[in-house]
């Protein structure tokens with residue numbers, strides 16, 4: 197296997213729950229709990245899972261917007277793996293150029309008082325790339341690529357003068373403007389209709405093919421993950437519970453949570469009846485979770501072994517397909 | 529509110545519609561000219577009915593919603609048309625009068641509502657404020673009970689009400705906004721992309737809950753989504769928008785198997801799926817319309833596979849093909865049968 201572009205090992209994020217201002221916290225939200233994976237150059241890894249399971253927190257740690265409580269994030273640079281927690285100032289500037297994030301909430305990367313041109317060209321400015329005219333040309337090119345056409349009619353508007361999906365596309369253009377090699381895309385097309393989200397996914401896939409751009413692609417939409425990702429990781433309460441090549445994982449979902457996720461996807465046909473969703477949507481919370489399997493409270497398959505032992509390790513079932521479930525492992 | 533439900537049709541009660549929108553035209557004034565965001569939109573929403581609005585990004589869905597609830601930016605002008613909510617002409621109300629009706633009679637789940645929260649106040653306190661305004665007699669304890677109920681309904685732990693917005697994940701914030709929109713038992717809810725940030729299991733659950741509340745309370749809902757599959761599941765009727773116009777309107781189980789507008793047809797046949805063979809999907813050919821200078825004649829004509837001469841010169845009027853099924857296209861007869869969507 198080629199050297200990975202990104203390698204994450206034992207990543208953790210705990211948020212203390214403060215009961216009083218001066219009291220020491222005794223409870224922690226285990227937002228991300230011992231997560232490891234690798235992403236190859238040009239590869240796109242999908243991260244799916246229910247709301248609040250830790251997807252955004254994982255993504256933010258990878259781009260260094262949130263500090264990790266534990267674990268390592270390594271990024272390949274000229275053939276060697278560097279620990280992104282320990283780069284110096286120059287290294288940081290380089291890092292910012294190579295790694296970008298598209299935020300779940302497009303407002304997060306926008307200042308309401310700056311025009312679309314200013315917003316998109318900011319990374320170029322920070323990195324000191326190009327003249328004003330060159331930047332304008334580059335911004336116009338990107339606007340067209342994300343379907344904001346004719347570009348000049350959008351360039352000098354303000355964010356509030358755009359529709360929701362148009363703002364989301366500005367956030368995408370901004371992340372692409374400096375040709376990064378790794379992008380954390382957090383629900384980048386959640387507000388876009390199929391037509392435009394397909395052209396944007398095509399655009400991103402082309403960048404992967406041509407320039408080996410890699411993605412951590414966060415989405416709740418399995419159809420989108422299927423279209424966009426080479427592999428999919430399924431997260432549940434801070435843990436990766438299943439990971440494998442896209443088609444393999446969708447054809448043979450092993451973990452009961454993955455199965456439930458698949459059965460809940462709406463089908464665009466009012467006459468079709470979906471099978472009932474096996475598990476209940478939960479208010480499961482990752483506050484000081486018990487040592488057993490995180491899914492135990494909602495699992496339709498629970499056995500004795502699940503109650504006796506700790507959270508199951510991720511184990512290979514063949515075909516690069518890993519699952520963390522005592523019962524699923526038996527059935528292979 | 530248990531009126532003997534007269535003639536129910538998927539929760540729809542007959543009688544005068546709760547909301548009537550007639551010939552609505554709304555433009556945004558900009559330096560570069562007028563953005564024609566809503567153009568002659570006409571529809572009615574029945575009591576207890578769920579209407580879905582779909583269409584591509586930038587076609588004017590949110591603009592229609594903001595006109596209905598009268599929360600438009602300064603550069604917006606309503607040029608023509610009327611909006612009648614339960615017998616009341618919304619367009620004629622003063623801002624002060626409208627404020628009394630907003631949230632209590634008509635409420636909205638805003639698109640991207642994830643960041644609608646004020647970061648310095650606890651989420652529960654922000655909902656409490658809305659409750660206090662509309663139920664002045666409600667005690668704080670009663671209010672908290674109500675908020676706890678609403679939180680459970682949307683799948684949030686009631687303990688979250690004492691937390692700040694930044695401690696919520698994106699989807700949790702969105703669920704809290706849904707709780708807020710439901711808090712005053714409005715007659716009409718407009719839900720603008722209410723579940724975009726949610727995983728399918730939670731989405732499934734929230735949509736079912738909304739359906740249940742809607743049927744129990746006889747509430748009416750307008751769902752706005754770019755996701756045709758979601759609209760198919762939750763709506764009694766569907767309205768399809770293209771470039772500011774409502775190009776097709778009809779019962780969901782009529783429009784889906786047999787779309788009559790070419791745009792609806794192309795929209796329905798390009799939806800990706802997790803079932804069936806994996807295929808590269810064809811995006812709609814051509815460029816999205818520039819609303820500063822919309823195409824002449826039919827606005828869809830530059831991208832339409834059936835376009836003929838008349839389409840570029842004359843705007844097709846909306847015709848009623850069958851009772852309740854409206855289409856604005858010169859060549860609706862040529863649109864082929866979709867049958868069961870090859871999913």
Ligand SMILES: Nc1ncnc2c1ncn2[C@@H]1O[C@H](COP(=O)(O)OP(=O)(O)OP(=O)(O)O)[C@@H](O)[C@H]1O
Nearest residue numbers: 357359360361362556565585586587588589590591
């Ligand atoms: N304040 C504004 N000033 C000028 N133009 C605006 C303003 N708000 C929206 N627009 C434009 O009006 C059109 C309709 O916008 P609207 O927000 O209604 O679209 P939408 O259908 O909700 O799209 P999306 O699915 O992307 O949210 C868009 O082309 C948008 O650029």
Ligand SMILES: Nc1ncnc2c1ncn2[C@@H]1O[C@H](COP(=O)(O)OP(=O)(O)OP(=O)(O)O)[C@@H](O)[C@H]1O
Nearest residue numbers: 211227247248249250251252253695697698699700
């Ligand atoms: N700054 C914070 N302080 C306290 N708790 C937090 C903070 N940020 C996130 N959390 C908690 O961490 C957990 C994971 O949140 P995260 O935003 O990573 O979820 P997510 O998987 O992205 O969900 P969604 O799909 O809803 O966006 C949630 O329980 C959330 O409440």
Ligand SMILES: [Mg+2]
Nearest residue numbers: 252300697698
């Ligand atoms: Mg998130």
Ligand SMILES: [Mg+2]
Nearest residue numbers: 359360590639
């Ligand atoms: Mg919108």
